[in-house]
Amino acid sequence: MERTFIAIKPDGVQRGLVIDRPNKFIASCSLLRKILKPSGYNNQISEIISRFERKGFKLVGIKIMVPSKGFTQKHYHDLKEKPFFNGLCNFLSSGPVVAMVWEGEGVIRYGRKLIGATDPQKSEPGTIRGDLAVVVGRNIIHGSDGPESAKDEISMWFKPEELV
């Protein structure tokens, strides 16, 4: 079955909004609970996970980590000529990232639809970036852009035994 790599970037993790009713997945995931505020739950993480869950995609891997700068340079190697490359890699390695693998028919392409256009100013309302982000350098989430990058990114971020 098709799989894609999705990451909640440091801005998505650290917004730290609080909700009174965490979703079932977050409540049962001790790994995620560790990074959530004692007063409640990081709404941004559960909001993003919920959108993929509600669509019917299946979460087959998740972890939280602070990637090194070198690791983020490898992750975004396609963009190394871009003027924003250094800032982008600095930012992605500046704090905790929630790395995930989602599975389902058409999940690579449809996952990108759920995420919305790269620039949140151009993302449609109803998409994750359209609803939850404002500027391109802080667009809160990453998704693989095709089968090749999905395969490469999954194997870069996860060991096979970390996926169910």
Ligand code: ATP
């Ligand atoms: P991602 O790979 O993070 O899912 P994307 O595939 O929509 O995003 P890319 O072209 O791969 O877009 O760009 C990677 C990231 O680089 C974007 O998510 C954004 O944070 C940043 N970025 C893209 N264009 C710009 C820009 N013009 N100025 C600043 N940052 C940018």
Ligand code: MG
């Ligand atoms: Mg991309």
